[in-house]
Structures are given as structure tokens and as C-alpha cells.
Amino acid sequence: MSGSISQNIAGALFKARKVVLVLFVALTALLGYQASKIQLNTDISKMVPLDHPYIQNYFEHKNDLSLGNDIRLIVAETQGEDIFNDDYMMALKEVTDQVFALEGVDPSKISSLWTSNVRWNEVTEQGFQGGEVIPAGYDGSEQSLEQLRTNVLRSGQVGRLVADNFQSSVVHAHLLDALGDDGVDIPALSASLEEIRSTFQDKYPNVRIHIVGLAKKAGDVMSAAQEVAMFFFLTLGLIALLLLLDTRCIRSALTVSICSFVAVIWQLGIVSTLGFTIDPYSMLVPFLVFAIAVSHGVQIVNTLANYVASGLSSLDASKSTLQALVVPGMVALVSDAIGFLTLYMIDIGVIRELAMAASIGVAVIIITNLIVVPVVLSYVGVSGAAVRKIQAGEEKDHPLAGLFARFTRPGMAAASIIIAVVGYAGGIYLSQDLKIGDLDKGAPELWPDPCEEMDCPRGYEPKDRYRYNHDVNFLVSNYSVSADVLVVMGKTPQEACNTYQAMQAADDMAWTLQNVEGVQDVATIASATKMIATNMNEGSMKWATISRDQYALNNVMSFMPDSLYNLDCSLTPIYVFLDDHKAETLDRVTKAVAEFSETRNNQDVIEFKLASGNAGVEAATNQTIEASQYPMLALVYAVVSILVLIAFRSIRAVICIIVPLGLTSILCQALMAQMGIGVKVATLPVIALGVGIGVDYGIYIYSKLSEYLKQGMDLESAYKETLKTTGKAVAFTGITLAVGVIFWVFSSIKFQADMGILLTFMFLWNMIGALWLLPALGRFLLKPASAAK
Template identity: 85%
Template sequence: MSGRISKTIAGGLFSIRPVVLLLFIAATVFLGFQASKIQLNTDIRKMVPLGHPYIQNFLEHKDDMSLGNDVRVIVAETQSEDIFNPEYMTALKEITDEVFALDGVDPSKISSLWTSNVRWNEVTEQGFQGGEVIPAGYDGSEATLEDLRTNVLRSGQVGRLVADNFQSSVVHAHLLDALGENGVDIPVLAARLEEIRATYQDKYPNVRIHIVGLAKKAGDVMAAAEEVAMFFFFTLALIAVLLLLDTRCLRSAMTVTVCSFVAVIWQLGIVSTLGFTIDPYSMLVPFLVFAIAVSHGVQIVNTLANYAAEGQTPLDAARNTFQSLYVPGMVALVSDAIGFLTLYIIDVGVIRELAMAASIGVAVIIITNLIVVPMVLSYLGVSGASVRKIQAGEKKEHPLAGLFARFTRKPLAALSIVIAVAGYGVGIYMSQDLKIGDLDKGAPELWPDPCEEMDCPRGYEPKPRYRYNHDVNFLVSNYSVSADVLVVMGKTPVESCNTYPAMQTVDDLSWTLRNVEGVQDVVTISSATKLISTNMNEGSLKWATISRDQYALNNVMSFMPDSLYNLDCSLAPVYVFLDDHKAETLDRVTAAVADFAEKRNNEEVIEFKLASGNAGVEAATNQTIEANQYPMLALVYAVVSILVLIAFRSIRAVICIIVPLGLTSILCQALMAHLGIGVKVATLPVIALGVGIGVDYGIYIYSKLAHYLKQGMDLESAYRETLKTTGKAVAFTGITLAVGVIFWAFSSIKFQADMGILLTFMFLWNMIGALWLLPALGCFLLKPDAARARQNS
């Protein structure tokens, strides 16, 4: 029945070839124009699981809290012993002014030695004294510089705004509402920060600038977008050359390459028309669309050339090619599209947009490659050299046939299945070490700082690919604060955040967290109260406690930093500074907070809620991915299995196609665990998308194998014939795509290099699994007589 449907569709489409091709050209022109308007975007809202309880808790208090979207500009002195010299302080003042003027920066929340909100205070015999850290009448003289040094020591900012070794200081700026409708323009902000770095490092040779923050990290990733495009076009050119060498036909190689590239244009055009943008994580999608399109295009050219070698005219060869590949091609592409859509269950904007973009891209391949490629070749035909190559190959055994056909024999088939079972076992065992989230310090999307493993000189200027993580390490090594902050929200009744029961509970939580591995420090309203009480009582440590006298606590609040409570004193945030944002660290800290909250939360006193800060976002994202990764993968396989079952009406077909695919997924997870690559926003889609590419191989091979079995051939003979045509195309596609993406390992973006390694493995292993394990399974599952009986029925 499917054969009659394919024949009818082929007849109808090929009878109106000129109309179809004209519509194709018109659509390409329109969508090409739309694609030119696509924008690169890193809206932080797309990177946050907005439905997660942590983020919902933050949104409830977003007017009083920050999501951790801030920037620290660290100005380091490289020549003098410390920062207390006129040239450094002049540079710091000018840089502070530059940061203050940046678009997207909240001008009310900037801290530097030159801002009025950074003050010192002390208790003397005459009472309280205090003032701005920069002395009144500062003129750069030795006397005012010595006053500045004294004020810094009295300010409590050593380790926070001033380095522990006094060789650098920080300009700390909070950005405007990251989740608001008018978010920060991250690329522009990151570019301006780089301009500040370049300008003042040139102007002041004694100064080196380090910049840390979520926006800067995202900006650095986006700045490498041009390089990602370069890798894409290099891969495109390489695949075109290899395709030409394999087919020995310029017209068919160019047809497949151009139509596959047009699929990318259509995908970007449709995405742009729908109002979507692309981000650093979805930049993988255009290549995957191109790869899948090439995979199907190679099958079409290979089949058409074989028909041409039998003496058919270009039109007949093209029509028969479409007719024979329509069903397996449609099944494979629909499986890919629906499989990619399963990523949508993960409540992270970038992943959901990636799922939509990938599904759209695969859907358009049905037109650009499955329909248009054979139509174009119906006019162009294939070269005589390509036909002669196929005719010569028919007279001798193909290398693939000699290598893989033997796996249809029971002894080797049984051994292969045993090896596959062992592979499943080893993969499952090794993948137990697979972690959720980041496994490295700093920004794992970018390359680690070489100075972590070597003693870099003072003032060392790293290469751009290492710069951000070098800056993070500089902050962590020289300051008592960390770039990774988890904020716990302590909600109290109005005007009750400074009551003794609330403060004491906060203090108990602080003590608990300080004893959790991975916590550097905890800053709270209670810790500030102890310090202020001490200062108010001649510095006596006996007073480093929380008074039970409410009047004393009210008096303390007049000196309390406003970042430690909100306007109506109904929120007391707990700032937890972490060693890093590794998954294990976040799990330990959030578990400790959740356990404490379960035991001590009291609506009448204080309730602790997780979480804000950049580490809070990371924790929410990790938990979202952990909860959905296996359901998502199970849904992918369920969808693919159902579609294969519908297409071939055989459980045996499902087993033969899915088992090799599952082995690839398991081994890929084992490889990730071995290489220290965690499951996160950047890598989770690769696992799902690899399934989509791999299923194409199995469907095409099984379809051709079933065709020969229905003709009455024994399994080994049928598989030999399959390897001469479809099998050869699968091998070429797998090797070519793997060669194309292996060069991603040289990318300046580490997560692209990681994806290149994973995709190379998946392309090759999916190919091997389809060519080796599928026939071994078929040896015990497929029977030629049964296949022929089904055909006759």
C-alpha cells in the first residue's frame, strides 16, 4: 500500500516539476531575506527555568533582590607595591566614571573606592566618627594617600572591594532588572567593557583590568559567534569536496550541497519570521540541519546514480529514486522532527527555542532535499564518471560488503550481540559518574585559565580564549568574596526582620552553612549586627552578639547596609559565597538550606526560601535538567519507536533500528563522564539531537535490506546488496560529517569544542552501530520467507 502511495505522489509531483521548482526558488528568496534579519541574542530570561520554585521565589521578591546579574571590574596595579599611588587612583576614578555611564548599569548600585556609598566608621572617646573612604580634599599627596590607606583599613572593605594584598580594587556594578521587559543589551555592554579594558590598559601601563560577571561571560561567548560561522562554512566546503570525490559528479555534489544549505536558509528564515532569535546554544542547530540534509541527499544521489547505471533516463531515475526513498525518508525526518520537539518539555527558554528551531529545520528538509534534489537531478542527471564508477563496482565486491556482511552469520552475529550487551553494561556503569551541571571552576563554556596550573607573572595578559576564566581566578585568588553567590531569602512579617527571634534564626542558618563544604563565607543581617554592636561598644568582642533588647537592635539598624534588608524590613537575604558553582557544591548547600528550612521555618518569625544569585540560577537549572533528562530521552526513543513500528509494521524492525541507537546514547554518556563533561544547557540537546541523526542511518539500511529480503534473498546476500548502495552512503555520510565537526575541537569556545567531540563520536558510532549491529540482530530476527509472505499479503 505504501508503494502505491509513493508511486501516486511521485507521479503527481514530477508532472509539475517546473511549478515546484519555481515555488522553491521564490520561497528561498523570501526566506533568505527573512534569514538576513535574524538576530543573535542572550536574553537572560531564556537561560532561566522560569517555572522552577527558586525562580518563582525570586520573582515574588524581585523588587528587593538581585538575580546575581552584576559586573565586577577589577583594576590591578602591576608595578607598585600597592594601589596607594596617585596614578592608580586617577585610573580607578576614571574607570569608575566609565562604568557609571554604561547603559544597563543601575547607577544607584555602584560601589568603588570613589563612590560615596563606600564609607568608614569607628568608635572613639568622642563618639562615632566616619566618612567617605576617599579623604576630603584628596589631591594625590603622600598625606592624603596615607589617610586613604587608613580609611580603607577602617572601612571593612578589605577582601571585598580591595584585594587582600592591596594590589587591586573593584568597581562593582549591579545591572538593571535582568528579568524585566527591557533587559540589558548584553553584546553592547560586553563590547563597551572590553573598550574600557583596552583604553585604560593602553593609557595606564601600570594597570591591568579583569572583568567578571554573568553578562560579561555571555558577551564573550557571543563575541565568538563569527568564529562559529567560520567553522560552519569550513565544514560545508569540506563536505562538498568529499562529496565530489565520492560521487565523481560535480552537478550532483553541488545540488546536494546547495539544497542542504538552502535548508539552513529556510530554517533561519522561518525562525526569524516567527519572531525567534538565535543564541550561543542554538548556533549548533544550523549545522545539524545541514548535516541531516546532507545525510538524506547522499542517499538520494547514491540511489539515483544506481538507477542511472541500469540505463534509466534522468527523469525515470529521479522519479524511481523519490518513489523508493519517500517512505523511509519521511519516517526518518518525521522521527527527527518529533524527537527534537521532545526537548520542549525542559522549562528553559534556550532549550525550548532550540527544539523548535531544530524541528522546523528537519521539516523543511522534506522539501529541500527529499523532493527538490531528485527534481533538480531529473534535469541535470549524473555524470558519466559516476555511472562508470558504479558499473565497475558491480563487477567486484565492495570493501564494506566484505567487512560487514559476515556479521549476518550466526557465530559472528552472536559474538556481536554479546559485545553490544557488554557495551551496554560498561556504558551504564561508567555513566553513573555522569554529573549534572558544571564540573569546572569559572565559566565552563570557555577554556580554563592556564594560570591554574602554572605560576603566571604579575600583570600577565592571557589570550582572549582564556581571559574570562583568568579574570575569575584573579578574583577568587585575591579577594575574600567569590564570583559564585547563592542568596537565600528570609521572609518575615513586616517590620520584623530585626527582631531577636528572626536574627537569631538567621545566625543559626549562617553557622550551619559556614560548616558546609564549599562555602567560603556567609553575610547576613545577623553578622552585620554583631559587627556594629562591637563597634558601638569600644570594639569589645564581648558585644559581638545579637541583643535581646529590641531598642538596641533598632539602634543598630541605623548603621545597617541596605543590601541586608528591604525597605519595610520584611526580607533578610542570606548571602552565601561559594568556592565554585560545581554541581556537587550547589547540591550540598541547597540541601543544607532546605533541611534547615524544614526544621526551623515559622511564618510568625522567619521563612527561608531558595534562591537567588547566580549560583541560585545554576542550581535551579541543574535541578530542571536532572528532573527531565531521562524522561526526555525516553520520550525521544518512544516517538522514534512508534514511527518505525508504523512504517515497517514490525517489532523486529524496531529492535534492529533502536538497539544500536540506544548503545550510542549510553556510550556517549559514558564518554561525557570520562571527559568530565556535565549534562547542562549546552550539552543536553546534543544527546537528544544525536539520536535524530542516528535513526536516519538505521531506517535507510533496514528499508533497503527489507526490500531485498522481500525478493527472496537470504540475509547475507540481501545485506551485501544493501551495503553496495545504502550502506556505502551511510558510511560516507558518517565519516564525512565526523571529519567536518572534529575541527570544532579547535574552537575558542570550550562548549563548542565539547559538542564537536560528542558529535564526532555520535556520527561515527551511529554509523558503526547501523552497519555492524543491525545485521547481527537481523540474523536472529529477520526471516526472508516471512518478509516475502507479508509482501504478498
């Protein structure tokens, strides 16, 4: 049945091969124009699971909260003993003025020693006194600077806006709604911040500026991601060169390389036409499309060269090649496309767009490579050198072919299966330590700073690839407040956030969280109330409590920072400052909040809801990935298994193809666990995409093997013949693609380097599994009769 279908497809296409090529060129020109218009995604909302309860809770109160979309510019004094000198203060003033002028910054939410919202207060015998931290009439004199020092000490900003060692201070700015319709232009903002850094470090030799924040991190990743194009073209050239060396035919090597590159152009053109964008995470997709296209192209060239070596003309050999490969090729590509589409079940915008882009890219390979490559080769043919190489290979067995063929023998096959079982068991055991989310401090997408902050000399200037994490280290080492903040929302009836019951519940929540490992500090309306009440009573610590007198609490509210309650006093945020945003830290804190809320939530008094802040986003993302990881993988394998079953109509075929694939996935997870690579937005797609590429190897080998078995050959002889054609192409593809991606370890983006390591491993192990384990399984499952079913 499949033979007649393939004959009809091949016959129809070769009758209209000129029309096929004209349409191919026309579509390439059209989609190439569309591809030129594709844009880099700068929308942070696509990196957030918008339907997660945490994010939905944030949207409910978005006018009263921040989602962690703030930036901190730390202006450090590198020469003087501390910041209390006029040169430094002038530099800080100018930096603050520049931050006010930044596009995307909310000017009403900027804090610095130079802003009027940063004040000092004290209680004296005459009553309350206070004012702005910068003294009225500041003129840079010794007297003004001494007054400034006194005001800073009285302001309560040491450890927050001013470093514990008084050698730096912060300009803290909130951005406009990063998830709104008019989101912040992240690359433009990041570039403006870098301009501020370079301008003032050049103007003031005694100043170094460190910049941290979610938007700055995203901007640095997007900036460094431009390198991906360089790595793509490097890989393209390297694969084309290796293809030429393998085939010894410049015509076929150029045909496969050009058609594979055209597949990338088509993919980008269709994605652009549909209104999608490209982002640092989906930049992996063009390479994968190229890799899969080359994989199928190599199979076509090797099969066609074998037909020519047997005496067929270029036209007849091309037609026979398409007829032989159209069914297994389409099964493999459809499996890839549907498998990639299963990533869509993960409710994160960048992953869903990656799923669509990868599925589209694989679908176009059916035309650009599976159909067009044989048609082009029917005109250009293959070189005599390629044919002579095939003929020479038929006269003598390659030593590796003889080695792999031995795995079909009963003893070697049984040993191989035992090794595979041990590999499964060992992989499962080692992958128990696999974590969800980030496992390092700072931004794991970028390289860690090799200079530990406490060992860094003052004024140390890191390389660009380390700069962001160096800046994070500087903040953590010199300030009491972390850049990782989880915000718990305390929702109350209107005008009830300052009742005794609500404040006491918030205070109890704070006490619970302060005793959770990984929590630095907790700021609540209750803690501020205690401090204000103490100040109102001559600093007596006996008053550091929450009064049961509502009139006293109302009086306290006149001094309460507006960041601790909203306008109608129906929401009070609880700010939880964390040591880091590691997955374990976030898990401990969110579980502590959830457990406390189960016992203390009372909507008539206060209801605690998670979560806002940058750590809240990270926690929501981790939970989304954790919930989707194994269902997604199960769906990938289910889809691939069903398509293989439909194509070969044999459970034995499914086992032979899927078992080696599963071993690679398990071992990849074990590798991630041992290397400290967490499952997150950047790495989860790699696991699924690796399955898609690996299944191609198994399908092609099984298809050719079953063909020889149907002819009545014994398993070892059939596999030897398979290795001369399809097996050789699989080995070449796996090694070539692995060599191509291993260069990613030199990327300025750490997550791209991680993906390079994982992909190299998966390309090689998928190849080894298909060549080694598939025939071993076949020894106990396959017979000529069963293969013919």
C-alpha cells in the same frame, strides 16, 4: 500499501516538476530575505528556567534582590608595591566614572573606593567617628595617601573591594533588571567594558583591568560565537568536496550541497518569520540541518546512480528514486522532527527555541532534499564517471562490504550481540559518574586559563580565549569574596526582619552553611548586628551577640547596610559566598538550606526560600535539566520507536533500529563522564539531536534490507546488496560529517569544542552501529517472511 502511496506521490510530483522548481526558487528568495533579518539573542532570561521555584521566588522579591546580574571591574596595580599611589588612584577614579556612564548599569548600586557609599567607621572615647574612605580634600600627597590607607583598613573592605595583598581594588556595579522587559543589551555592554579595559590599560601602563560577571561572560560567549559561521562554511565546503570525490559527479554534488544549504536558509527564514532569534546554543542547529540534509541527499544520489547504471533514463531513474525513498525518508525525517521537538519539555528558553528551530529545519528537508533533489537530478542527471563507478562496484565486492556482511552469520552475529551487551553494561557503569551542570571553576563555556593565577607574573596578559577565566582566577586568588553567590531569602512579617527570633534563625542558618564544604563565608543581618553591637560598646567582643532587647536591635538598624534588609523590613537576604559553582557545590549548599528550612521555617517568624544570585540561577538550571534529562530521552526513543513501528509494522524492525541507537547514547554519556563534560544547557541538546541523526541510518538500511528479503534473498546476500547502495551512503555520510565537525575543537568557545567531540563520536558510532549491530540482530530476528509483513 506503502508502495502505492509512494507511486502516487512520485507520479504527482513529477507531473508538476516545473511548478515544483518555480515554487522552490520563489520560496527560497522569500525565506532568504527573512533569514537576513534574523537577530542574535541577547536576552539572559531565555537562559533561565523561568518557571522553576527558585526563579519564581526571585520574581516575588525582585525589587529587593539581585539575580546575580552584577559586574566587577578589578583594577590591578602591576608596578608599585600596592594601590596607594596617586597614579593608581586617578586611574581607579576615572574607571569608576566610566562605569557610572555605562548603559544598563544601576547608578544607585555602584561601589568603589571613590563612591560615597563606601565608608569607614570606628568607636573612640568620644563616640562614633566615620566618613568616606577617600579623605576629604584628597590631593594625592603622601599625607592623603597615608590617610586613605588608614581609612581602607578601618572600612572592613579588605578582601571585598580591596585585595588581600593591597595590589588591586574593585569597582562593583549592579545592572538594571536583566529579566525585565527592557533587558540589558549584553553585547553592547560587553563591548563597552572591553573599551574601558583597553582605554585605561593604554593610558596607564601600571594598570591591568580584570572583568567578571554573568553579563560579561554571556557577552564573551556571544562575541566568540560569531566564529560558528566560519566553522559552518568550512564544514559546508569540506562536505561538498568529499561528496564530489565520492560521487565523481559535480552536478549531483552541487545539487545536494546547494539544496542542503537552501534547507538552512529556509530554516532560518521560518524561524525569523516566527519571531525567534538565534543564540550561541542554537547556532548548532543550522549545521545539524545541513548534515541531515546531506545525509538524505547522499542516499538519493546513490540510489539514482544505481538506477541509471541499470539502464534507466535520468527522468525514470529520478522518479524511481523518489518512489523508493519517499516513505523511509519521510519516516526518518518525521522521527527526527518529533524527536527534536521533545526538547521543548525542558523549561529553558534557549533549549525550547532550539527544539523549535531543529524541528522546523528537519521538516523543510522533506521538500528541499527529499523532493527537490530528485526533481533537479531528473534534468541534470548524473555523470558517466558516477555510473561507471557504480558498475565497477557491482562487478567486485568491496572488502569492507564483505567484512560487514559477515556479521549476518550466526557465529559473528552472536559475538556482536555479546559485545553490544558488554558495551551497554560498560557504558552504564562508566556513565554513573556523569554529572549535571558545570564541573569546572569559572566559565566552562570558555577555555580555562592555562596559567594558574599564583604562577602568573604581575601584568600577565592572557589570550582572548582565556581572558574571562583568567579574570575569574584573579578574583578568587586575591579576594576573600567569591564571584559565585547564592542568596537565600528570609521572608518575615512587615517590620519584623530585626526581631530577635528572626535574627537568631538567620544566624543559625549561617552557622549551618559555614560548615558546608564549598562555602567561603556567609553574610547576614545577624552577623552585621553582632559587629555593630561590638563597635557600639567600645569594641568589646562580649557584645558580639544578638540582643534580646528590641530597643537595642532597633538602635543597631540605624547603622545596618541597606543590602541586608528591604524598606519595610519584611525580607532579609542571606548571602552565601561559594568556592565555585560546580554542580556538587550547589547541590550540597541547596540541600543544606532545604533541610534547615524544613525544621526551622516558621512563617510567623521567618521563612527561608531559595534562591537568588548567580549561583541560585545555576542551581535552578541544574535541577531543571536533571529532572528533564531522562524523561526527555525516554520520550525521544518512544516517539522514534512508534514511528518506526508504524512505518514497518514490525517489532523486529524497531529492535533492529533502536538497539544500536541506544548503545550510542549510553556510550556518549560514558564519554562525557570520562572527559569531565557535564550535562547542561550546551550539551543536553546534543545527546537528543544525535539520536535524531542516527535513526536515519538505521531506517534507510532496514528499508533496503527488507526490500531484498521480500524478494526471497537470504540475509547475507540481501545485506551485501544493501551495502552496495544504502550502506555505502551511510558509511560516507557518517565519516564525512565526523570529519566536518572535528574541526570544532579549534573553536574559541569551549562548549562548541565539546559539542564537536560529542557529535564526532555520535556520527561515527551511529554509523558503526547501523552497519555492524543491525545485521547481527537481524540474523536472529529477520526472515524473508517476517520482513514482508
